[in-house]
Amino acid sequence: xxxxxYFRTSKASxxxxxxxxxxxxxxxxxxxxxxxSYLPQLQKELLEVIRKYVNVGQDAISVNFEQNDTQETxxxxxxxxxxxxxxx
Amino acid sequence: xxxxIVVTSGKGGVGKTTTSAAIAMGxxxxxxxxxxxxxxxxxxxxDLIMGCERRVVYDFVNVINxxxxxxxxxxxxxxxxxxxxxxxxxxxxxxxxxxEGVGRILxxxxxxxxxxxxxxxxxxxxxxxxxxxxxxxxxxxxxxEVSSVRDSDRMLGILSSKSRRAEQNEEPIKEYLLLSRYSxxxxxxxxxxxxxxxxxxxxxxxxxxxxxxxSVLNASNSGIPVILDEKSDAGQAYADIIARYLGEDRPHxxxxxxKGLFGKLFRSR
Numbered sequence: 001x002x003x004x005x006y007f008r009t010s011k012a013s014x015x016x017x018x019x020x021x022x023x024x025x026x027x028x029x030x031x032x033x034x035x036x037s038y039l040p041q042l043q044k045e046l047l048e049v050i051r052k053y054v055n056v057g058q059d060a061i062s063v064n065f066e067q068n069d070t071q072e073t074x075x076x077x078x079x080x081x082x083x084x085x086x087x088x
Numbered sequence: 089x090x091x092x093i094v095v096t097s098g099k100g101g102v103g104k105t106t107t108s109a110a111i112a113m114g115x116x117x118x119x120x121x122x123x124x125x126x127x128x129x130x131x132x133x134x135d136l137i138m139g140c141e142r143r144v145v146y147d148f149v150n151v152i153n154x155x156x157x158x159x160x161x162x163x164x165x166x167x168x169x170x171x172x173x174x175x176x177x178x179x180x181x182x183x184x185x186x187x188e189g190v191g192r193i194l195x196x197x198x199x200x201x202x203x204x205x206x207x208x209x210x211x212x213x214x215x216x217x218x219x220x221x222x223x224x225x226x227x228x229x230x231x232x233e234v235s236s237v238r239d240s241d242r243m244l245g246i247l248s249s250k251s252r253r254a255e256q257n258e259e260p261i262k263e264y265l266l267l268s269r270y271s272x273x274x275x276x277x278x279x280x281x282x283x284x285x286x287x288x289x290x291x292x293x294x295x296x297x298x299x300x301x302x303s304v305l306n307a308s309n310s311g312i313p314v315i316l317d318e319k320s321d322a323g324q325a326y327a328d329i330i331a332r333y334l335g336e337d338r339p340h341x342x343x344x345x346x347k348g349l350f351g352k353l354f355r356s357r
Contacts, residue, residue: 013277013278013279014278014279015275015278015279015280015281015282015285016278018233018234018281018285019281019285019288019289021234022234022237022238022281022289023288023289025238026237026238026241026289026290029238029241029242029245030241030245033245033249
């Protein structure tokens with residue numbers, strides 16, 4: 001890299017980085033704000049039940065709640081391991 | 089009809105008390121009888137910013153508990169006879185304020201005052217909750233800085249779900265953005281979030297931008313709300329904010345960087 005290039009390359013400004021981080025964070029926090037309060041507990045209990053039968057990690061399950069004008073959707077996503085082994 | 093304005097932010101140190109003092113004085117100077125209440129129980133400071141700290145005899149909690157009447161506790165401002173201050177208590181009892189008690193005092197104030205400004209403490213605990221609960225309008229004070237913007241958004245969530253208006257399915261609280269400690273020069277350099285950035289993230293109606301200004305510290309040093317420093321940029325910014333809040337059309341100022349001498353010589357059209 002020549003000296004000229006050094007002056008030419010404009011680094012992404014810290015303000016645009018801040019904006020990007022905030023947009024992601026705020027969107028995430030807004031969506032979780034509208035979720036029913038029982039969701040974390042539901043997720044925990046579901047995980048316990050599933051672990052009785054399948055050996056999955058803590059993050060193998062995700063519960064998503066979505067809401068639009070007409071309906072509410074509860075989406076449950078469980079990632080099973082490649083080789084299903086029974087939990088001890 | 090009296091209107092209750094809460095000045096809130098979530099984050100501390102962004103200028104809530106400075107703003108409360110300035111807008112209460114601004115409204116009173118326009119001839120509207122205004123009361124400003126400090127909700128920061130245990131950490132009273134509005135009295136100091138308003139310069140009436142030596143005249144506090146009774147406080148908000150005394151009135152709620154019936155130990156003093158409202159007229160005994162309200163302090164008439166020395167600069168404006170339309171402005172009254174209700175100081176916070178210095179008690180360490182967290183439960184000194186009750187929803188019922190605050191509601192009762194606000195109802196009593198509504199009979200006599202046009203505007204009631206509630207200076208919220210930082211955080212989302214009881215004091216902050218009660219400061220916003222009965223509000224009609226909310227002034228969200230935000231600095232162009234990540235943690236402040238995030239906390240403001242969190243506060244917006246609370247306003248729209250936990251306030252009296254939300255609970256009783258009434259028309260929601262009107263929310264306004266006041267962007268404080270703004271440095272146009274740093275925005276130009278890409279070092280600071282711009283007004284548009286913050287507005288885009290929070291999607292709020294902008295009531296005004298208050299520039300980073302030496303006059304704010306000078307004002308608090310002397311206990312005179314900065315809006316009375318009519319020559320200062322921050323004072324003028326607050327005067328604009330009052331005008332816009334009252335429905336007057338004022339173009340936004342203090343958003344573009346100040347031109348230095350060279351800028352004036354070479355860049356001006």
